[in-house]
Amino acid sequence: MKTLPSLSLAGIIITSLLGCQSSNLQYQDNKTSHQLQQSAVNSNLGYDIVESLTVEVGPRLAGGKNDLVAVKWAEDKFKSLGYDKVYKEPVKVPVWSRGDASAEVVSPFPQPLVITALGGSVATPENGLTAEIVRFHTLADLKKAEPAQVKGKIVFIDQKTERHKAGNGYGKSVGGRSKGAIAAAKKGAVAIVIRSIGTDHDRMAHTGAMRYKDGIKKIPAAALSAPDANQLNAILKRDKKVVISLKLSPQHLGYSTSYNVIGEIKGQNKPEEIVLIGAHLDSWDEGTGALDDGAGVSIVMAAGKHILDLPTRPARTVRVVLYAAEELGLIGGKQYVKTHKNELNNHYIAAESDFGAGYIYRIDVNVAPQKFEQVKNELSSMKINGVELGNNEAGGGPDVSMMPSLGVPVASLRQDGRDYFDYHHTPNDTIDKIDPKALAQNIAAYTQFAYLMAQSTTDLRPIKKK
Amino acid sequence: MKTLPSLSLAGIIITSLLGCQSSNLQYQDNKTSHQLQQSAVNSNLGYDIVESLTVEVGPRLAGGKNDLVAVKWAEDKFKSLGYDKVYKEPVKVPVWSRGDASAEVVSPFPQPLVITALGGSVATPENGLTAEIVRFHTLADLKKAEPAQVKGKIVFIDQKTERHKAGNGYGKSVGGRSKGAIAAAKKGAVAIVIRSIGTDHDRMAHTGAMRYKDGIKKIPAAALSAPDANQLNAILKRDKKVVISLKLSPQHLGYSTSYNVIGEIKGQNKPEEIVLIGAHLDSWDEGTGALDDGAGVSIVMAAGKHILDLPTRPARTVRVVLYAAEELGLIGGKQYVKTHKNELNNHYIAAESDFGAGYIYRIDVNVAPQKFEQVKNELSSMKINGVELGNNEAGGGPDVSMMPSLGVPVASLRQDGRDYFDYHHTPNDTIDKIDPKALAQNIAAYTQFAYLMAQSTTDLRPIKKK
Numbered sequence: 001m002k003t004l005p006s007l008s009l010a011g012i013i014i015t016s017l018l019g020c021q022s023s024n025l026q027y028q029d030n031k032t033s034h035q036l037q038q039s040a041v042n043s044n045l046g047y048d049i050v051e052s053l054t055v056e057v058g059p060r061l062a063g064g065k066n067d068l069v070a071v072k073w074a075e076d077k078f079k080s081l082g083y084d085k086v087y088k089e090p091v092k093v094p095v096w097s098r099g100d101a102s103a104e105v106v107s108p109f110p111q112p113l114v115i116t117a118l119g120g121s122v123a124t125p126e127n128g129l130t131a132e133i134v135r136f137h138t139l140a141d142l143k144k145a146e147p148a149q150v151k152g153k154i155v156f157i158d159q160k161t162e163r164h165k166a167g168n169g170y171g172k173s174v175g176g177r178s179k180g181a182i183a184a185a186k187k188g189a190v191a192i193v194i195r196s197i198g199t200d201h202d203r204m205a206h207t208g209a210m211r212y213k214d215g216i217k218k219i220p221a222a223a224l225s226a227p228d229a230n231q232l233n234a235i236l237k238r239d240k241k242v243v244i245s246l247k248l249s250p251q252h253l254g255y256s257t258s259y260n261v262i263g264e265i266k267g268q269n270k271p272e273e274i275v276l277i278g279a280h281l282d283s284w285d286e287g288t289g290a291l292d293d294g295a296g297v298s299i300v301m302a303a304g305k306h307i308l309d310l311p312t313r314p315a316r317t318v319r320v321v322l323y324a325a326e327e328l329g330l331i332g333g334k335q336y337v338k339t340h341k342n343e344l345n346n347h348y349i350a351a352e353s354d355f356g357a358g359y360i361y362r363i364d365v366n367v368a369p370q371k372f373e374q375v376k377n378e379l380s381s382m383k384i385n386g387v388e389l390g391n392n393e394a395g396g397g398p399d400v401s402m403m404p405s406l407g408v409p410v411a412s413l414r415q416d417g418r419d420y421f422d423y424h425h426t427p428n429d430t431i432d433k434i435d436p437k438a439l440a441q442n443i444a445a446y447t448q449f450a451y452l453m454a455q456s457t458t459d460l461r462p463i464k465k466k
Numbered sequence: 467m468k469t470l471p472s473l474s475l476a477g478i479i480i481t482s483l484l485g486c487q488s489s490n491l492q493y494q495d496n497k498t499s500h501q502l503q504q505s506a507v508n509s510n511l512g513y514d515i516v517e518s519l520t521v522e523v524g525p526r527l528a529g530g531k532n533d534l535v536a537v538k539w540a541e542d543k544f545k546s547l548g549y550d551k552v553y554k555e556p557v558k559v560p561v562w563s564r565g566d567a568s569a570e571v572v573s574p575f576p577q578p579l580v581i582t583a584l585g586g587s588v589a590t591p592e593n594g595l596t597a598e599i600v601r602f603h604t605l606a607d608l609k610k611a612e613p614a615q616v617k618g619k620i621v622f623i624d625q626k627t628e629r630h631k632a633g634n635g636y637g638k639s640v641g642g643r644s645k646g647a648i649a650a651a652k653k654g655a656v657a658i659v660i661r662s663i664g665t666d667h668d669r670m671a672h673t674g675a676m677r678y679k680d681g682i683k684k685i686p687a688a689a690l691s692a693p694d695a696n697q698l699n700a701i702l703k704r705d706k707k708v709v710i711s712l713k714l715s716p717q718h719l720g721y722s723t724s725y726n727v728i729g730e731i732k733g734q735n736k737p738e739e740i741v742l743i744g745a746h747l748d749s750w751d752e753g754t755g756a757l758d759d760g761a762g763v764s765i766v767m768a769a770g771k772h773i774l775d776l777p778t779r780p781a782r783t784v785r786v787v788l789y790a791a792e793e794l795g796l797i798g799g800k801q802y803v804k805t806h807k808n809e810l811n812n813h814y815i816a817a818e819s820d821f822g823a824g825y826i827y828r829i830d831v832n833v834a835p836q837k838f839e840q841v842k843n844e845l846s847s848m849k850i851n852g853v854e855l856g857n858n859e860a861g862g863g864p865d866v867s868m869m870p871s872l873g874v875p876v877a878s879l880r881q882d883g884r885d886y887f888d889y890h891h892t893p894n895d896t897i898d899k900i901d902p903k904a905l906a907q908n909i910a911a912y913t914q915f916a917y918l919m920a921q922s923t924t925d926l927r928p929i930k931k932k
Contacts, residue, residue, distance in 0.1 A: 056704070235521060
């Protein structure tokens with residue numbers, strides 16, 4: 001856990017920061033930013049919100065039975081917090097039901113394995129499926145394999161996910177989860193199991209979305225917990241022929257309607273211009289979605305509330321968007337840019353919180369390169385909250401990741417995610433994994449960011465397209 | 467993790483210890499003890515044994531399908547290690563099969579709960595059982611309750627288990643698990659769920675043995691993971707009437723025959739006198755029984771092997787006993803004292819390793835009070851391994867706990883068990899939780915203890931009866 005500057009030190013820093021400001025307007029904005037930071041770090045509001053969501057709704061898989069409970073919860077919560085405008089927008093989501101999952105080593109050493117179905121997987125035959133496993137270190141190794149090596153077998157992709165502050169290990173290993181079934185089926189595999197995309201040593205498998213491809217056979221796909229992947233390796237060391245059985249009973253049940261839920265704080269000078277801060281409301285079904293993404297929901301909802309509590313509204317509108325069905329492939333995010341295509345030019349900047357509740361150590365942006373230093377100057381009061389001013393290479397977060405290509409400036413508030421993939425997409429994603437102090441620091445950062453951007457006098461466009 | 471004296475420091479300590487010894491015999495024994503300690507801490511043998519057991523057998527519930535696989539494994543392993551005599555003794559064990567377990571909050575906030583059946587529980591009706599819960603902080607509070615408060619409800623005992631180096635928290639909370647169903651049924655409860663007896667925050671429930679009583683209705687009994695117990699509390703805070711459903715399908719399937727498996731190193735001067743070091747071979751069915759008690763199995767088997775590797779056998783016989791069905795109520799331990807009742811007078815001293823693989827920091831004994839100082843002197847070379855000489859109040863370990871009342875001296879080699887109840891009786895009890903260095907230190911301690919006691923010239927009896 002990072003320690004933050006003490007209050008007295010923060011006072012000295014803000015004084016010196018304020019000394020750098022030239023205009024009276026900026027002086028006032030920085031003073032308000034400082035006050036907002038203090039209110040936010042000393043408030044329990046965010047923790048109360050994430051507790052309310054995880055307790056009163058719990059798991060909320062998009063298209064599942066708690067999905068609309070969550071939508072109702074979000075509307076009610078925005079209203080009870082006093083947002084100026086609360087509404088929802090329909091999003092068509094696929095309905096996938098997990099069913100049961102079990103696996104066993106059949107030979108040489110019979111014993112159960114802990115697995116979970118990957119999100120979107122088809123079922124095995126009702127009585128399961130039994131075959132020899134063939135191990136690959138990575139997806140790339142599988143792609144290089146001779147089909148004869150794979151045909152009729154269960155592919156086992158065994159890549160470990162490295163622990164990293166910015167979560168960089170995830171990107172390196174997640175391809176095995178999302179694309180492994182396609183690669184395995186192309187070579188004639190009957191199923192795929194992967195080492196969980198996670199950094200823990202718990203006997204818990206990590207679920208997450210996987211894809212199929214038209215024209216390629218859909219084969220069942222599951223994740224093994226890390227100790228179970230280790231166990232398969234130890235067995236393979238003793239006997240190259242390892243036979244396992246798998247039984248998965250997920251169901252695809254068509255489509256249903258979910259919603260992006262939106263709360264707004266109406267800008268007093270430029271109400272048509274929007275500072276968007278978002279998170280996703282849906283979660284996987286096995287935990288209670290505390291870190292992913294109850295934390296994000298509470299961060300942006302509470303940040304809005306701290307701005308609502310100011311004596312006057314900021315210049316621009318702050319729009320808090322709780323996206324539907326992020327876990328199933330950024331479905332709410334993609335729908336949002338369609339629904340709002342005529343309004344995207346009025347989106348001043350956007351950011352999403354979707355990486356747990358670890359301390360924010362840096363803010364990156366993606367704005368017009370010649371305005372970068374000016375924006376950094378406008379955001380400089382975020383330093384009192386332990387947030388450094390970073391680079392101009394931000395992606396903005398999953399559900400706003402399509403915005404830069406549409407010309408919308410974005411920001412990424414970088415969280416310390418070293419522990420995030422210990423719990424991500426497992427039953428262990430519960431509220432006890434959230435540090436209330438770190439959550440409050442996140443809220444302070446989003447509050448300052450949203451307020452300062454709603455007051456900014458800089459034109460952030462055109463951004464550098466990638 | 468405790469750090470151990472470095473080798474050079476150990477050298478100084480042993481030199482000074484040896485300086486205290488009067489007889490040439492003790493000088494030789496201490497020198498051998500020192501050499502044994504060095505061989506043991508520098509050997510991987512113990513880790514190889516526990517890996518072999520957890521990989522090649524895996525979970526091994528007494529009476530379950532891997533139980534006799536484990537017995538065969540143990541006989542083969544003793545033989546391959548070159549033990550002088552290997553044999554097994556029948557133990558009648560009950561056969562209980564876990565089946566499935568699921569639970570849900572029905573109202574006010576529908577969501578799944580993570581539970582596991584307690585060992586020995588009866589099943590719920592096939593379609594489950596639904597009732598309001600009534601929460602008690604402890605078993606004692608349940609016992610004080612009015613029957614009207616409990617009748618027709620599902621009792622929820624919510625006691626937390628404190629983390630403690632010597633595991634003292636377990637004794638305070640485990641009564642809820644072992645005796646809760648009796649107390650709840652007496653007052654008319656339809657089932658019982660308890661907060662897991664564990665110190666972790668993982669979404670994993672801890673199983674463990676529970677009991678019924680003749681004449682009292684047998685009600686289903688399960689444990690909730692710690693986050694699920696927290697969740698019930700958070701729901702109860704919002705709504706006093708919380709209804710849950712439980713579905714458990716364990717089966718009682720009569721009795722079968724298991725075995726205590728024994729390997730001996732025959733004493734060269736007093737072969738009829740026995741130094742017993744034991745562990746239990748069975749495990750619960752959800753983990754692979756690495757800490758409980760694969761670690762103990764590997765510690766005592768490897769300790770024996772280090773003694774076997776000496777140029778000559780020690781004076782007394784060292785008997786390594788791997789007990790059957792400890793988890794189901796010390797069944798193998800109780801059978802052992804029956805089978806060997808005519809030989810107990812020849813049991814010089816006994817100790818069991820059954821508390822994981824944390825560093826041993828102290829040895830306690832239970833010997834004739836007037837011989838206590840003499841025994842401590844004989845064991846003093848254990849200090850080079852980081853083991854302090856403790857008190858004369860030892861219990862000896864679960865499967866030898868009945869021996870002191872039968873006049874047999876015992877020893878307790880105290881392990882640092884701070885993490886033990888994080889994993890105990892859960893799927894998470896896997897080999898990655900064992901620190902190979904700590905395991906080797908344990909083996910060194912048992913090797914020194916068994917060797918020194920096999921060479922001891924002290925008469926340890928009569929012990930103080932409790």
